Amino acid sequence: MSRTLNVRNPRNGELDYTIEAANEAAIQSKAIKLRDAQKTWRQFSLEDRASKLKDFARLVGQHKDEISAALEIDTGRRKIAALEVDTLVGTIMGWTAQTDGLIPTGWTQGRSNPAIQHAPQLIPYALVGVISPWNFPLVLSMIDTVPALLAGCSVMIKPSEVTPRFADVMSSVIAQSPLADILCFVQGDGQTGAALIENVDAICFTGSVATGRKVAIAAATNMIPAFLELGGKDPLIVLEDSNLEHATDAALRGSTLATGQACQSIERVYVQNSILEEFTTLLATKANAAKLNWPEISSGHIGPIIFDKQAAILTSHIEDAVAKGAKVLSGGKVENHGGGLWLNPTVLTNVNHSMKVMVDETFGPIIPVMGFDTKEEAVSMANDSEYGLSAAVFAGNLKDATALGMQIEAGAISINDAALTSLFHEAEKHSFKLSGMGGSRMGPVGFQRFLRRKALIANTGAPAPLSVFSED
Incomplete structure (x- = not known):
């Protein structure tokens, strides 16, 4: 039947x-x-x-x-x-x-x-x-x-x-x-x-x-x-000699394209402390400039949350982070427009790995940013995950970015960009971990x-x- x-x-x-x-x-x-x-x-x-x-x-x-x-x-x-x-x-x-x-x-x-x-x-x-x-x-x-x-x-x-x-x-x-x-x-x-x-x-x-x-x-x-x-919980590492215009462009696109509803989306960003404030300010400025494609589908950047149950997960991650001390620099709340559910690009700072948003798959346009001092610390945090789908690294030169990428436990590493597996389909890769x-x-x-x-x-x-x- x-x-x-x-x-x-x-x-x-x-x-x-x-x-x-x-x-x-x-x-x-x-x-x-x-x-x-x-x-x-x-x-x-x-x-x-x-x-x-x-x-x-x-x-x-x-x-x-x-x-x-x-x-x-x-x-x-x-x-x-x-x-x-x-x-x-x-x-x-x-x-x-x-x-x-x-x-x-x-x-x-x-x-x-x-x-x-x-x-x-x-x-x-x-x-x-x-x-x-x-x-x-x-x-x-x-x-x-x-x-x-x-x-x-x-x-x-x-x-x-x-x-x-x-x-x-x-x-x-x-x-x-x-x-x-x-x-x-x-x-x-x-x-x-x-x-x-x-x-x-x-x-x-x-x-x-x-x-x-x-x-x-x-x-x-x-x-x-x-x-x-x-699933994935893809990290992006940004070293202090990176081009910040490029790094913030990639972070925003990699986290929010298709409303962040992609397994290879950037879901956590680690930035060297010497440039952390400059990076987050620039990223938040760009995130606040992004527009929902509502009410007209032919305008704007961020579409609706496709699956309504996913909206509850996004809300849970944001509320958990804020309750534990995170600061919201953009977005931050699921909105109802015309019966559809929407979330503006949400930049979070003052985050850590006790928060759901840093360890559980988000699958939405949320960008938590966390600082680090040394490269070893960045790699350790990037690898502190059950997931290993893909990752990204920004550095001032290809050699340094590649060396760091080789230490990350993931199947594909985007170098000086983010989420390249959604744009480039010629490189063989495997999924790591879960x-x-x-x-x-x-x-x-x-x-x-x-x-x-x-x-x-x-x-x-x-x-x-x-x-x-x-x-x-």
């Missing part, structure tokens, strides 16, 4: 959309069809699959207006919604442009016995499941999907029930494309996601640590691989993780007789 779920509009708070949550029987039925179609899909050459993906990209581009319009309602933001569509097209073109060398071929001579050679055969998983979050609905539903399809897998995606409108539009686009038989969206909530995991051969999940643990347990129970991109597990999404390994490796081992000489192993 299907369940009807109501969907909230983040700009006005109204429940103005409904979806039908797919039940286990519906998931099983779709999985059977996807697996059957994958048998043909995997037989195409890599170049043929790339060609069909390019056709899909062109179709997405042709329907950009409809897709971005749905994303605009889902997320309450216009420019980023359009950029998500452009990013998907660019992602497809980027992957399909690097087909040469993605799959190793040929025989390799053995080192211990040159007469024995080995060659790989790479077998795609028949059906990959993707469970995606609400903060970048389209991009994060497709970031694993594209390389999986290119590898020869079929894919079933369950988007977040918080932002499901775009998926209905995308489903109609997919139905017109060469991918119609091997790619689909299914709507639903956590129950639907659990059923999806039970019916796939590999699972990709982007979301919270708490849910990621449940996904990992379910995957382990079914003996399937899980690729998890989870921020995830599994292979990199980026680079050739982001493609190869969807292929099981079979070894073909050939003896070009005579097989060894039993007498070779005689005890005599």
Whole structure:
């Protein structure tokens, strides 16, 4: 029996959309069809699959207006919604442009016995499941999907029930494309996601640590691989010889772009004490100049808080910090405008690691700034976290910034900028600590993780007789 779920509009708070949550029987039925179609899909050459993906990209581009319009309602933001569509097209073109060398071929001579050679055969998983979050609905539903399809897998995606409108539009686009038989969206909530995991051969999940643990347990129970991109508490370290105009620009953008609703957002800033006052004054000035994109969606910098439950977390973090002595230099209060929930960029000083805002994932436009004296102290504070997704370092020269970045326990370090993993997708990286597990999404390994490796081992000489192993 299907369940009807109501969907909230983040700009006005109204429940103005409904979806039908797919039940286990519906998931099983779709999985059977996807697996059957994958048998043909995997037989195409890599170049043929790339060609069909390019056709899909062109179709997405042709329907950009409809897709971005749905994303605009889902997320309450216009420019980023359009950029998500452009990013998907660019992602497809980027992957399909690097087909040469993605799959190793040929025989390799053995080192211990040159007469024995080995060659790989790479077998795609028949059906990959993707469970995606609400903060970048389209991009994060497709970031694993594209390389999986290119590898020869079929894919079933369950988007977040918080932002499901775009998926209905995308489903109609997919139905017109060469991918119609091997790619689909299914709507639903956590129950639907659990059923999806039970019916796939590999699972990709982007979301919270708490849910990621449940996904990992379910995957382990079914003996399937899980690729998890989870939360972050990304630090930014600013040394005293940094360019403060650049550092404050990066800190503000890295913390508040997309209302700070991004796993790679800067969530804590450590500044050398000799420049702390100058830095925080400049940062607060820039933060106070940022505008909510209310009432007009086509103006301003800061969109609404997409998920209403997240607003309570942001309020809790601010109130906890203030109660423990933090000072608010900008923003500081979740506001209700037209039924939507909004938070201006919030700069906090006089913070420490006893506060939630310095240790728990915030996922909003809050910028706590803390001073330090020595580089060793800065690294120690940056590493004082359960998370290790990414980080950033500013210094007067590349050498010093790189040396400091190499000491931070995180998967990607932005040097003299912030949150570069959201802008640059070519560098392989892993998530450290509780921020995830599994292979990199980026680079050739982001493609190869969807292929099981079979070894073909050939003896070009005579097989060894039993007498070779005689005890005599």
